[in-house]
Amino acid sequence: MSYYTTAPITSVRKENYRVNTLELDCSMPGAKPGQFVMVWLPGMDEKPFCIVNAVPLRLSIAAVGSFSKKLAAFKAGDKLSIRGPFGKGFWLEPSYKSVLLVGGGYGVAALNFLAEQCLAAGITPVMVIGARTKDDAIFENEFTRMGIEAFVSTDDGSAGFKGRPHELAEKLISDGSKFDCIYACGPEKMMEAVAKVALAHDLPSQLALERYMGCGIGVCGKCDAGGGLVCKQGPVFTGVESLKLAEFGKCHRDTMGHKKEW
Amino acid sequence: MTVDLKVQLAGMQLSNPTVLASGILGTTAQLMAKVANEGGAGAITSKSASVKERKGHANPIVVDALSKGWFLNAVGLSNPGVEEKAAEIAEYKRLTKTPIIASVFASTAEEFGLAAELISKAAPDAIELDMSCPNVEDEFGGLFCLSEKASAKAVEEAASRVPKSIPIFAKLSPDVPAIELIARACVESGAGGITAVNTAGPGMAIDINRAKPILANKYGGLSGPALKPLAIKCVYRIRAALPDTAIIGTGGVFSGEDAIEMMMAGASAVGIGTAAFYRELTVFNQVCSEMTAWMDANGYNSAKQLISKAHE
Numbered sequence: 001m002s003y004y005t006t007a008p009i010t011s012v013r014k015e016n017y018r019v020n021t022l023e024l025d026c027s028m029p030g031a032k033p034g035q036f037v038m039v040w041l042p043g044m045d046e047k048p049f050c051i052v053n054a055v056p057l058r059l060s061i062a063a064v065g066s067f068s069k070k071l072a073a074f075k076a077g078d079k080l081s082i083r084g085p086f087g088k089g090f091w092l093e094p095s096y097k098s099v100l101l102v103g104g105g106y107g108v109a110a111l112n113f114l115a116e117q118c119l120a121a122g123i124t125p126v127m128v129i130g131a132r133t134k135d136d137a138i139f140e141n142e143f144t145r146m147g148i149e150a151f152v153s154t155d156d157g158s159a160g161f162k163g164r165p166h167e168l169a170e171k172l173i174s175d176g177s178k179f180d181c182i183y184a185c186g187p188e189k190m191m192e193a194v195a196k197v198a199l200a201h202d203l204p205s206q207l208a209l210e211r212y213m214g215c216g217i218g219v220c221g222k223c224d225a226g227g228g229l230v231c232k233q234g235p236v237f238t239g240v241e242s243l244k245l246a247e248f249g250k251c252h253r254d255t256m257g258h259k260k261e262w
Numbered sequence: 263m264t265v266d267l268k269v270q271l272a273g274m275q276l277s278n279p280t281v282l283a284s285g286i287l288g289t290t291a292q293l294m295a296k297v298a299n300e301g302g303a304g305a306i307t308s309k310s311a312s313v314k315e316r317k318g319h320a321n322p323i324v325v326d327a328l329s330k331g332w333f334l335n336a337v338g339l340s341n342p343g344v345e346e347k348a349a350e351i352a353e354y355k356r357l358t359k360t361p362i363i364a365s366v367f368a369s370t371a372e373e374f375g376l377a378a379e380l381i382s383k384a385a386p387d388a389i390e391l392d393m394s395c396p397n398v399e400d401e402f403g404g405l406f407c408l409s410e411k412a413s414a415k416a417v418e419e420a421a422s423r424v425p426k427s428i429p430i431f432a433k434l435s436p437d438v439p440a441i442e443l444i445a446r447a448c449v450e451s452g453a454g455g456i457t458a459v460n461t462a463g464p465g466m467a468i469d470i471n472r473a474k475p476i477l478a479n480k481y482g483g484l485s486g487p488a489l490k491p492l493a494i495k496c497v498y499r500i501r502a503a504l505p506d507t508a509i510i511g512t513g514g515v516f517s518g519e520d521a522i523e524m525m526m527a528g529a530s531a532v533g534i535g536t537a538a539f540y541r542e543l544t545v546f547n548q549v550c551s552e553m554t555a556w557m558d559a560n561g562y563n564s565a566k567q568l569i570s571k572a573h574e
Contacts, residue, residue, distance in 0.1 A: 003325060006471040038322075042474040046321035081472055215324040219286055219539040220337055221309065227292035246292045256315050257289055257342040 004040055004081035010056070011076050015138040018063045019106050020072050024080060027055040032089030033114035034185075034208045034236040038216045040081040041070060048213045048231070050110035050185070051085060060109035060138075086216050087235050090114050090206050096123045096180040100172065102165050102194050104130040104186020108139050110208055111185055115148055126177065127151065130165025130186060134158040166193035173201050181205065182239075188262050192249035195239030205239030211252050222253065265554045266564045269304070271531045272429035272454040272508035274361045274387050276304035279525065279553075279565050280546040283512050283535030284365040284390060284433065284457075285309055285337065287543070291353035297538070298360035302547035304531065306354070310339055310365040310392045311347035313377050320478040325467045326539075328486050333536050334465055336482035339367055339395055344377050348384035361387035363431065366420075367395060371412070375419030382424040389428055391416055394435035394460035395483070407434045410447035421452030429454025431510065436462045436492040442503035455508035457533065458496045461485045462513075485536040490514025494527045501528020501570055516540065518552020525568035 007026035014020055028037070031054040039059070040046040045067050052058040063072035074080065092099075099118060101111040108129050118125040127150040131137035134154055143150040152160030153168040161168045169182065184194040185208040198205035211223035211230040218232035226246025228234060242248045251259040267278040281304060282288060282297050288309035297303050318340025325334040341347060344366060351364055364386035366377035378389050393406035393413055406412045413432060420430050432448035434441055436459040445456045461483025467476050493513025500509055511529025515521050516537040524532045537545045553565070562568060 001327065001467055001469065002471055003467065003469045003476050004471065040322060042472050044320070045478070081469070214321060214337065217324065217326060217539060219324055219335065219536070221287040221289035221293055222340070224290045224293040226290060227296050229287075229293065253289075256317055256340050258315070258346065
């Protein structure tokens with residue numbers, strides 16, 4: 001059977017010392033921001049990656065484990081096999097005029113697609129690019145090229161605002177910026193903090209969660225976050241939903257189901 | 263006319279005959295409770311646990327070909343070990359009153375006994391012995407349930423080490439010439455019920471564009487609509503041999519009509535696995551309302567009347 005879509009990589013762009021963006025010779029026109037695809041390396045493993053652009057398909061790979069390190073070494077012409085898109089993506093409400101997107105680390109990549117859709121819907125996105133250091137900040141040019149106001153925050157102050165991305169989000173709101181919703185993708189503790197900033201200002205929020213994933217389609221139960229299947233009911237949950245999940249902000253599970261603290 | 267879906271299963275009172283099958287979604291306490299409370303399952307089976315943790319197979323672990331009527335999985339019994347599983351079950355019991363069947367597996371009869379004893383400390387409503395996972399034969403040297411003697415021994419060990427109040431179910435494979443003989447051996451050794459059937463095969467699928475088997479394990483258990491006729495036959499034969507035994511009929515049940523057919527074959531309750539993915543978590547509520555509608559239209563007022571109807 002042809003279970004996977006197999007397509008060659010057309011180009012590889014280096015974002016920073018550990019993140020590459022791969023463009024593939026295929027498209028997923030129906031895909032939504034926040035949804036993911038499963039990438040299969042035959043004989044090795046299969047892992048989820050968020051969709052950075054759907055037409056043509058672009059995926060950002062952060063070389064953090066053995067699988068992503070192997071994938072990060074892929075070059076133009078190499079073939080990739082994918083299935084998807086899966087999961088529930090971000091959504092926009094017709095009443096929204098301006099929204100805040102808060103990315104942390106390589107989570108910024110997932111918000112690129114959302115920013116694009118905001119512009120298409122006539123909604124003004126404002127971007128917070130959160131990073132540990134200036135070397136970790138990605139996609140700033142991508143956002144400014146689209147004409148989007150993008151603020152960088154770094155934990156060490158080596159670029160932009162010194163502090164955590166949720167602190168910058170808080171500052172933007174306190175300084176008078178008006179947003180209809182806050183969207184976040186990044187480390188879970190950061191997203192938890194963003195959800196709490198949103199709640200404090202009586203704003204809705206949407207977060208894209210990450211978990212170890214087995215099947216990707218809602219069968220195996222490995223990606224449960226304590227009452228919510230990240231692959232199917234997520235990966236995007238509202239902030240209110242997320243805070244109700246028993247393991248949100250607390251722990252995740254390995255492939256066997258052992259709890260691991262964030 | 264009102265339709266009563268309540269059934270009894272080896273002493274358990276089920277609000278309806280649908281049971282979450284083992285291996286699907288049965289990981290965390292909260293997820294299992296969600297399947298019970300929001301999905302509407304009459305009982306939950308937790309994902310199989312072993313005495314020691316087990317990593318399972320690498321991904322891909324599933325092939326979804328339900329549009330063609332079948333599904334393969336080879337998760338490889340990944341689990342954190344029976345003690346952590348017992349903690350999940352104990353937590354589950356704080357979240358819902360829906361009965362829970364704790365599934366365990368092992369590679370020896372002795373270890374089945376130990377796994378059952380350890381999981382019984384969480385006071386599940388029943389214990390299911392997974393003697394028939396088709397994805398791990400190489401390591402364990404063949405399925406337990408291929409042999410009457412090995413099956414009987416595993417049940418005997420487990421039954422001797424858990425409180426009498428907790429019935430033992432033996433989960434059997436459809437890939438045997440006479441499943442009723444294995445089922446009878448299990449019941450004679452102390453099983454309070456039979457779960458029939460596990461996934462079949464295993465089967466295999468190859469991605470032609472990569473010229474490679476899709477599953478990391480190459481082979482995986484076959485489920486989905488293609489499994490239903492095998493499951494119906496197995497349940498029918500077990501019921502014919504064992505008129506009074508509790509049977510959870512599992513395999514390819516996607517709709518209320520499928521569930522009714524399974525009960526008419528002799529099932530006391532109906533396991534649902536693959537369909538919980540295909541029709542979402544609320545498949546249990548959906549199956550129940552479809553059963554109610556059919557029963558109402560066809561003059562049945564209790565699910566109990568369906569059991570073994572095809573044997574009359």
